[in-house]
Amino acid sequence: MAPLHSLISRFMRSLTVKFTVMTALLMIVTAAILMVIENRSDRREHEAMLIERAGLKAQLLALNVSEDITSDDRVRLQARVAQIVDRADINLAFIADARRRMLVHSNPANADATGLATDPLVVMAIGSGETRTEIRGSQVHVAAPVYSSAGRLTGVVYTESPMDELRAAARAAFQRHTLTAIAALLILLPIAGALVFFSLRPIGHLIEAARTASSKSLDVRINVKTGDELEVLANAFNRMLSRIDSNLKRIHRLAYVDMVTELPNRERFRKEVERVTRKAVEDNTSGAVMFLDLDRFKRVNDSLGIGEGDRLLEMVARRLRESARGFDLAKGGQGEPSMVARLGGDEFTLLIPHIDNSADIARFAQQIIGAISRPFDVSGHQVFLGISVGVAVFPQDGAEPESLLRHADLAMAHAKQSGGNAVHFFEQSMNQSAFERLVLENELRDAVKKNQLTVFYQPKVRMNDGVIAGSEALVRWNHPTSGLLSPGHFIDAAEESGLIVEIGDWVMRAACEQAADWASHGLRLPVAVNVSAMQFERPGFADNVLEILEQTGLSPELLEIELTESTAMRDPQRVIDQIQPLRDRGVKFAIDDFGTGHSSLSYLTRMPFDVFKIDQSFVRSMSRDPHSRAVVDTILALARALKLKTVAEGVETSEQLAALREEGATLAQGYLFSKPVPADEFESYARASIADEISVASA
Template identity: 70%
Template sequence: MAPIRNVVARCMRSLVMKFTLLVGLLLAFATALLVLMENHAARQDLEERLIERAGMLGQILALNVSDDIIDLDEELMTRRVERMIERPDVSEAFITDIRRRVIVQTDTNIAQHASLAADPLIVMALGAGEMRLERRDDTVHVATPVYTSAGRLAGAVYIISPLDELRAAAADTARRHFFLSIFALGLVLPIAAIAIGRAMRPIAQLTEAARQASTKSLDVRIEVKTGDELEVLANAFNRMLARIDANLKRIHRLAYVDMVTELPNRERFRKEVERVARRAVEDNTRGAVLFLDLDRFKRVNDSLGIGEGDRLLEMVARRLRETARACDLANGSEGEPSLVARLGGDEFTLMLPQIDNEADAARIGQQIIGAIRRPFEVSGHQVFLGASVGVAMFPEDGADPETLLRHADLAMAHAKRSGGNAVQFFEPSMNQSAFERLVLENELREAVKEDQLVVFYQPKICIETGEVRGAEALVRWLHPTAGLLSPGAFIGAAEECGLIGEIGDWVMKASCKQAAEWARQGMNVPIAVNVSAMQFERESFALSVMETLEQCGLDPHLLEIELTESIAMKDPERVIEQVQPLRDRGVSFAIDDFGTGHSSLSYLTRMPFDVFKIDQSFVRGVAEDKHARIVVETILAMAKALKLKTVAEGVETAEQLALLREEGATLAQGFLFSRPIPADEFEAFMNQPMGARRTA
């Protein structure tokens, strides 16, 4: 049975076989229905003919015995009846007179004939003078009146005709129709199977096309010219495949192509690096991954807008492709070409599949920097960018894309911290440095949460009188294990991880609280607080400062905010908008590190500042370096003309102090007077005799 079930199951998996069987069943059903209808009609026709024949036999017998009844010739009538029943289609016959008495019978069962003589058919036939017949079960009963030659009713004949011939004819017909049906099905089904197979051939094409499409061969097309629904289905299938192909290409493009520059994106670059690096390990060859970050792009993007920034990125991408192509041509057409990609933002990468040594990678990196440093023409403006390039060689610096990109990124960050526009190769020590940087950032976050930061204060001394005229608030980190750390140890990390704004807010609040406490003690000490670019660029900067002053209860005249010259000159108009509301309340402003940036004199005369802080790099060289002294003299003359105060930072010697006093400097701060000290030590410093400070 199992083989039969397998064959049946295999056949049922074929659509042609299913349709053929369906056609066979329909044909069998139709044939059976037609045979039944035909058999029924034939049976009725035969039955009518047999009944008609029985009537004719009864009439013949009646005619033959009409004279015999008159003559009462029983012997002759008996012979006639016997000859009648010798026929296969007559089973019984007898003759009655007009009074329905049996005259002649063929059977000795007289009682039976007596009952038949009383049969309603005899009664009706004699009463009406007409033949009467009736089918009873499988026999036909016929009663025919007998008339003499003179036309007088003399009696009746009664015959019974069996319908055995009807059953035999029906069985014979059924057998004939059955064999004819089998023959027809045997002839028609193979033809139907062939016709169905041909008609279903487009479905096989659709199935094959679907199979190929499942293997990503979406360029297959189906040619069906049947003019029916299958052709419509094939055309719809072709349109579907074309649309899926287009969508997959679009998805692939979205997944692997950067939409701004049309360069490969991070995912595509990662896959290519993985493939090439694996091959380099197998073939014992070398390659390089260059990580490029644009310098000053954010400033240009903020100034020109996102749209123009995208156009600038397109230009950068074009130059990188041209540079990579030139390097490929210089190295010959053999081998795999270089691959340029954009990772995101202003970060680009370049993969060099085959390179002989670090010198070649450095040369290509310098060519990239040179290409980027050429001016770009954007919206009628010349834009200048820089580039920092980090290089990781494979397989020695890593054999997988994640490691290579991370190492190249670390090298790029090192190049950027070193001033930018340089090529830096990855070194193993950078990993340790990056790890230490990460640990430092995490510890710094904890320091802000756990109040490990403290504020030190460095006095500002009046050069003429020696009085303390204020203090600069400087943050320190009281590290749990490393002890007291100066800003240089953690401010850079705070800027990179985005904590500088939070730290600046904390220093502002702590300094204002301390200054308010001193004011309640009778010491009105103006506090100078440095503000980072992140703090100052907030829209709510002025409002947050006023809220801090109100919360701490500090007179605004006792707060001085220091901005570096680079912050002040980045967007002078916005600086004026941010500074003026606070100055109107009494807060003073100072330009820190003045002389180290690129101030515009036209803006400088409009800036709402109160103090110039001369950078310590000029103060330290004022006694030995005539150029430094000229810068200091110029700043002091400018401040005097603008009626601004000046603070000289980094005063360490009496000679420096004397020269500053001679040039008219207002205030000084530095180690000559005091290092930055905690609040309690600052109070003690304030209580020192003024003569001691004046002597210093």
């Protein structure tokens, strides 16, 4: 049974077979319905014919027996009844007078027992004077009134006729109709199957096209000219294939092509590196991956706008392609060409499938640096860029795309750290350094979570009398194994990982809480807190500071926020808008490391700052370097002109203190007075300093 079911299932998978079977079933059902209708129609016709014929026979007999009934000639009546019954189509007959008395019967033996003279049909015929017929079972009963020549009702003739002829006619009609239907089906079914096959043949073309499109190419097209829905379907199918083909090409383009430069993107480059490195391992050859990062591009992009920045990237991509093409031609143009790709932002990569020695790559890198160093003309502006190049050689430095890109990126980072516009090859020590930085970042995350950070305070003293005038909050890290670490060991990692914002907020809150506690105990000293560029440029910086002041209870005039000169001058107008709400509440602002950046005097006179902090590099060298001394003198003169306070950092000797006092510096900070110390030691130092001031004043 199961094999038969499987065979039927496979057979019925064909749409042509299904439609043919459905057509055959429809024809069979139609033929059967027509046969039933025709048989019923024939039966009704034969039935009507039999009834009419039986009625005529009875009426004919009634016309012939009228005189015999009047003369009561029963012999003649019996003869006439016997004569009509001898016919095959009448089974029984009798004649009764008008009073329904039986006169003669075709079967005299049963004449008295039948009671036919009182039959309702006889009664109705006599009563109405008309012939009455009725079918009872398989017999046709007829009662015909008999009239005399004078028109008087004299009796009735009653006959029973069998319907065997009707059944025979019905059987003959059924056989005839069945044979006709079978013959029609045998003739029409093959024609219907052929018509279905030819009508559905375009669907086969659609199926074949779909298979081809799914396995080979989307360029296939279907030519169906039927003028019906199949042609509409084929045209829609063609449009669908065309659109899918177009979308796939677009998706492929989006997936593997950089939209700005038309260069291969990261994913395409990765796949190509994977293929080339595998071939290099098999052929025992070498190649190189170069990681390129533009120097100063962000500054140019911020100045000219994103649109012009994209145009500049297009120009850079064009020069890189030209350099790669020149390198390939210099090798004789043999082998696979080099591939230039853009990873994103201002980062590019270059794949060189085959190299003979590293010196060729070094020379090629220098050519790239030279090409990018030439000025770019962007909307009438001459733009100068640099480029840092990192090189990883495969398979020596890695045979996987990810490791090669990572190693080339590390080498590029070293080139950028050395000042940019340079080339560096990957070394294993770079991996170790990167690993150590990763470990440091993870440990620093734990330090923030586990409260391993602490705040030290370094005093600021007045130049004129050496009395404490405030403090600077400086973060320290109580490392579980390395001990107390200064910011120089972890601030760079904090900035790269983004933890600098969280650490900066924590330091500000801790410093404000400590200063508020000192103030509540009579030690009212301002505290200065360094704020990183990332922390300052975060939206809502002013609101966050005001919230900390409110939560800690510190008076705003006791908080001084220090910004580096580079942060202050990056976007002067934004800085003004950011700090003004805090200055309106009494918070003081200082420019840290003043003199090391590139301040604009036009903005400097408008900046709402209260303090210039002179960088310690100038203070330490002012006694032996006249240029440093001149810078310090200039800063102090500028501060006096702008009526700002000054803090000299890094004061370590009495000579430095004397020189700064002579030039008019306001405050000093450095190891000459105290190194950064914990809060309790700072409090002791501050109270002792204030006590000395009081005793001196009393004396």
